[in-house]
Amino acid sequence: MAYRETEKMRQRKAEVRQRILDCASGLVAEGGFRNAQINNVADKADVATGTVYRHFESKSELFAEVFRRATIREVNKVAESLEGKDPAPDRLERALRQFASRALQAPAMAWSLIAEPVDPLVEGERLAYRRAYADHFRAAIDDGIRDGSLPPQDAGLSATCLVGAIAESLVGPLSPTRQNADRAFSEQQKAELITPILTFCLQGVTGTRR
Amino acid sequence: MAYRETEKMRQRKAEVRQRILDCASGLVAEGGFRNAQINNVADKADVATGTVYRHFESKSELFAEVFRRATIREVNKVAESLEGKDPAPDRLERALRQFASRALQAPAMAWSLIAEPVDPLVEGERLAYRRAYADHFRAAIDDGIRDGSLPPQDAGLSATCLVGAIAESLVGPLSPTRQNADRAFSEQQKAELITPILTFCLQGVTGTRR
DNA sequence: ACAAGAAATGAATAGTGATTCACTCTTTAC
DNA sequence: GTAAAGAGTGAATCACTATTCATTTCTTGT
Numbered sequence: 273m274a275y276r277e278t279e280k281m282r283q284r285k286a287e288v289r290q291r292i293l294d295c296a297s298g299l300v301a302e303g304g305f306r307n308a309q310i311n312n313v314a315d316k317a318d319v320a321t322g323t324v325y326r327h328f329e330s331k332s333e334l335f336a337e338v339f340r341r342a343t344i345r346e347v348n349k350v351a352e353s354l355e356g357k358d359p360a361p362d363r364l365e366r367a368l369r370q371f372a373s374r375a376l377q378a379p380a381m382a383w384s385l386i387a388e389p390v391d392p393l394v395e396g397e398r399l400a401y402r403r404a405y406a407d408h409f410r411a412a413i414d415d416g417i418r419d420g421s422l423p424p425q426d427a428g429l430s431a432t433c434l435v436g437a438i439a440e441s442l443v444g445p446l447s448p449t450r451q452n453a454d455r456a457f458s459e460q461q462k463a464e465l466i467t468p469i470l471t472f473c474l475q476g477v478t479g480t481r482r
Numbered sequence: 483m484a485y486r487e488t489e490k491m492r493q494r495k496a497e498v499r500q501r502i503l504d505c506a507s508g509l510v511a512e513g514g515f516r517n518a519q520i521n522n523v524a525d526k527a528d529v530a531t532g533t534v535y536r537h538f539e540s541k542s543e544l545f546a547e548v549f550r551r552a553t554i555r556e557v558n559k560v561a562e563s564l565e566g567k568d569p570a571p572d573r574l575e576r577a578l579r580q581f582a583s584r585a586l587q588a589p590a591m592a593w594s595l596i597a598e599p600v601d602p603l604v605e606g607e608r609l610a611y612r613r614a615y616a617d618h619f620r621a622a623i624d625d626g627i628r629d630g631s632l633p634p635q636d637a638g639l640s641a642t643c644l645v646g647a648i649a650e651s652l653v654g655p656l657s658p659t660r661q662n663a664d665r666a667f668s669e670q671q672k673a674e675l676i677t678p679i680l681t682f683c684l685q686g687v688t689g690t691r692r
Numbered sequence: 693a694c695a696a697g698a699a700a701t702g703a704a705t706a707g708t709g710a711t712t713c714a715c716t717c718t719t720t721a722c
Numbered sequence: 723g724t725a726a727a728g729a730g731t732g733a734a735t736c737a738c739t740a741t742t743c744a745t746t747t748c749t750t751g752t
Contacts, residue, residue, distance in 0.1 A: 274696035275750045285699085306602075310740065320701040322742075331740060389599040399657070402650070423691060426678035432654070433647035433682045440612070440646020441639060447609070468636035472643045476686035481633060484726035485720045495729085520710065530731040532712075541710060 289327045292317045296338045301381045304388050304448070305335060332393040339394050342385060343401040349374060351408050360416025361478055364409065368438060368473055371405070372466045375442050376457045383446040386439050402439070406431040413477060423479050434473050441469045499537045502527045506548045511591045514598050514658070515545060542603035549604050552595060553611040559584060561618050570626025571688055574619065578648060578683055581615070582676045585652050586667045593656040596649050612649070616641040623687060633689050644683050651679045 295316040299308040310331050314321045328334040353367035375382035384390075390398065409431035416422030445457070445465060457465075471482045505526040509518040520541055524531045538544040563577035585592035594600075600608065619641035626632030655667070655675060667675075681692045 274694090274752080275698055275748095277698080278750070281698085281749070288700095309738090314702095321740090322702065323700055325741070326699065389601065389605055391599070395599055399653075403654075425681065429651060429675075429678040430682050432651050433679060433686075436646040436648070436650020437643035437686070438646070440649065441642045443609070444613075444642070449606075465639075468639040469643060471635065472640050472686040475689045476643075476647070476682040479685045479689075479691035481689035484722075484724090485718090485728055487728080488720070491719070491728085498729095519708095524732090531710090532732065533730055535711070536729065 285327075288317075288319060288323070292319065292324055292327055292334070293338060293341065296334055297342065300335075300338060300342075300384050301378070304380065304384045305390050305394065306388065308335065310334075332391055335390070336393045336397050339385065339390075339397040339401070342381060343397065343404070346371075346374060346385070347401065347404045347408070350405060354408055354412050359421045360412050360419070361421055361474060364412050364416075364434075364477060365470060365474060367409070367412070368434065368470055369466060372438055372442060372469060373462060375446065376462050376465070379446045379456065380448065382442065383448055386446065387443045402435050405435050409434050416477075422477060425477070430477055433476060437473055437476070438469060441465070495537075498527075498529065498533070502529065502534055502537055502544070503548060503551065506544055507552060510545075510548060510552075510594050511588070514590065514594045515600050515604065516598065518545065520544075542601055545600070546603045546607050549595070549600075549607040549611070552591065553607065553614070556581075556584060556595070557611065557614045557618070560615060564618055564622050569631045570622050570629070571631055571684060574622050574626075574644075574687060575680060575684060577619070577622070578644065578680055579676060582648055582652060582679060583672060585656065586672050586675070589656045589666065590658065592652065593658055596656065597653045612645050615645050619644050626687075632687060635687070640687055643686060647683055647686070648679060651675070 292313060296308060296313045299312055299316065310324055311321055313334070314324050317324075324334065328337070350367045350371050353370040354363050356363055356366075375386070385398070385401070406428070410427045413422060413425070413427040413430055417424055417427060474482050502523060506518060506523045509522055509526065520534055521531055523544070524534050527534075534544065538547070560577045560581050563580040564573050566573055566576075585596070595608070595611070616638070620637045623632060623635070623637040623640055627634055627637060684692050
């Protein structure tokens with residue numbers, strides 16, 4: 273015997289894998305999935321094309337993982353916003369605001385995550401990502417129903433509606449057809465967009481005028 | 483001079499064009515844009531591949547038009563539902579119900595229109611289609627604000643939220659990953675889905691418990 | 693230093709499907 | 723009937739990229 277995988281190697285491989293992911297992610301952030309080709313990824317990560325395939329099954333797998341990672345960060349932020357002992361409606365408001373606000377902060381990436389056409393495997397991740405948001409919202413709504421701060425309702429569907437309402441409202445503003453697709457929005461622009469969306473969403477869940 | 487386009491010819495060409503559109507549309511209804519290749523379209527329409535290109539600039543143009551046509555029908559139905567002299571909230575409810583109900587009646591096509599990944603030109607049509615819905619809803623909301631049957635609000639954003647909330651709620655049920663993707667839903671299934679969605683949507687717009 | 697095995701390389705290949713175009717067939721006007 | 727012009731044809735081409743794999747380079751244990 274002569275070669276055995278050693279800790280050093282394991283680490284180096286992990287680093288390369290990570291670098292590939294980061295670069296792929298970077299390409300998506302710059303120009304969406306549309307212009308994230310394996311060759312570009314390899315070039316950017318300073319490895320050969322084939323090396324990408326040593327670390328990932330296929331292009332789809334690679335980008336599914338890119339999507340998943342970008343997504344987990346976002347979902348976690350929203351989940352954090354939902355924590356706390358204050359009333360469910362307040363927590364929901366905070367979380368919804370977080371969701372929209374972060375998207376407007378990084379419009380290009382947000383557009384890719386929310387609306388860019390992607391291949392079916394990645395689309396699967398997108399469904400999961402939206403479901404993840406909805407699940408968190410649903411839990412909060414259920415809390416609210418339980419403690420009486422929200423009226424009885426189909427929490428799952430309400431949660432889905434929340435996700436849809438926000439995502440849809442953001443698609444227009446985020447859309448890269450806008451000249452300024454890569455500039456973040458000013459605080460004022462953000463507020464003007466977010467406030468009415470939140471009004472609608474909270475009224476939808478609470479059934480009372482905001 | 484010897485040949486000049488005559489009425490008869492103009493008509494025949496229009497027929498072929500129409501047949502191509504219909505067949506393309508049929509393929510989408512059966513298997514989504516994913517399996518609508520130009521060759522299939524040509525075969526189904528009983529013309530040669532090249533003939534398709536005599537009638538349409540490119541694949542994208544063809545399917546953009548397919549999308550537009552499918553879409554106009556739907557939008558018109560919703561617009562019809564919005565007509566009438568009754569209170570804006572009632573008209574909105576009717577229209578939203580129409581929207582959801584029709585989608586569940588033809589799940590495969592609805593999924594393609596709402597959620598299937600498509601190429602950018604067709605995606606452009608999708609944005610237009612969603613905006614068209616939103617514009618109709620917005621007009622009704624503005625009516626309601628004017629006559630006092632709805633509270634003041636950003637009608638445009640509320641309308642967008644309505645579209646998003648419904649579309650998102652339908653994506654799951656319509657998704658072709660479900661075994662029964664091609665069977666329409668029973669009246670009861672439809673009601674169970676639609677009722678809570680409408681509750682959320684109407685509360686969002688009216689700010690009062692439904 | 694060496695042999696065994698693993699990892700990296702990147703040019704070549706391959707799959708997919710849109711698009712073209714040289715040719716044939718029809719229609720029209722005379 | 724015939725010539726001009728358009729319409730139709732479909733096999734061949736092209737474009738794009740994901741993926742492969744024979745070869746080279748690097749790591750490790752002795």
